Amino acid sequence: MTTPFEVVTERVRAAWNAEVDYQPLAQQSVLTSELQVQAAAVRWGDRVLDVAAGTGNTALAAARRGAVVTATDFSPVGLERAVRRAAAEGVTIDTEVADAQQLPFEDGSFDVVLSTFGVMYAPDQQRAADELLRVCRPGGRIGLVSWCLTGLMADLQSALGAVLPPPPPGVPSPHRWGTEQHYKELFGDRIAVTSADVLTQDTFAESAQAQVAAMLTHLPPWRMLFDRLDPKGQSAMAAAAEGAYERANRAIDGTLLAGSQYLRIVATAL
Numbered sequence: 001m002t003t004p005f006e007v008v009t010e011r012v013r014a015a016w017n018a019e020v021d022y023q024p025l026a027q028q029s030v031l032t033s034e035l036q037v038q039a040a041a042v043r044w045g046d047r048v049l050d051v052a053a054g055t056g057n058t059a060l061a062a063a064r065r066g067a068v069v070t071a072t073d074f075s076p077v078g079l080e081r082a083v084r085r086a087a088a089e090g091v092t093i094d095t096e097v098a099d100a101q102q103l104p105f106e107d108g109s110f111d112v113v114l115s116t117f118g119v120m121y122a123p124d125q126q127r128a129a130d131e132l133l134r135v136c137r138p139g140g141r142i143g144l145v146s147w148c149l150t151g152l153m154a155d156l157q158s159a160l161g162a163v164l165p166p167p168p169p170g171v172p173s174p175h176r177w178g179t180e181q182h183y184k185e186l187f188g189d190r191i192a193v194t195s196a197d198v199l200t201q202d203t204f205a206e207s208a209q210a211q212v213a214a215m216l217t218h219l220p221p222w223r224m225l226f227d228r229l230d231p232k233g234q235s236a237m238a239a240a241a242e243g244a245y246e247r248a249n250r251a252i253d254g255t256l257l258a259g260s261q262y263l264r265i266v267a268t269a270l
């Protein structure tokens, strides 16, 4: 029998396997990846794994420091882009198509295991956490960045929740990864948290409308949902998202400047 975890994994995989160009959105979080790699103290020669790496922001940030980087994702589409980006910069990364819930690496293969807005979307959160820990060597670092369900993200979720079908029952919210308490539940005393910071990633766009149009075009899960709606549903989804961005907008010049909070955790694997 198919479990809710398998249903969601396949749905998310199908969305990210579509030929959708995610890079215009990924570039909005380049700074977050650079800061994450710095926080995790990635150094020359470290063996680094970037889980759910997408188009490679974090993998590339680690490779620029001279780390030996493997980028994994269950969709090859983003990884192909990551390889092209690496080549353009003259750095090297290895890639491997892999589900975060079942990583194809030996125990203790990496000095540093990172994921940026990635592993949070694997529905079997305990299994994903166990895999991150398993492939990290004892004494190595785990560094994760996950959206908090606060401010703009909370507003977006409730605005979209009013117009979209509910998620399947039995699958925990990805935003649980945005609370420090969740790490205690998932990892217990198997890690020692060395830093836990709630930070803000700012999004800049021509307008709230332009940002939502970019997300409906370039964010595969949003695009998949949008494409399945009738024209009335599509207008409702776009209007709900635009409303949330407008409410979060701090710009006073007619453009968009909106912050979203994320939790950045760095921990030592014990």
Ligand SMILES: C[S@@+](CC[C@H](N)C(=O)[O-])C[C@H]1O[C@@H](n2cnc3c(N)ncnc32)[C@H](O)[C@@H]1O
Pocket (backbone or CB within 6 Å): 009, 012, 016, 026, 029, 033, 051, 052, 053, 054, 055, 056, 057, 058, 072, 073, 074, 075, 078, 098, 099, 100, 101, 115, 116, 117, 118, 119, 121, 122, 123
């Ligand atoms: C929001 S993107 C973030 C990509 C990248 N880490 C970044 O910072 O730009 C989420 C990524 O997670 C990947 N993903 C989601 N669930 C996954 C899973 N169970 N296993 C592997 N990759 C997964 C998607 O394919 C996508 O590339």
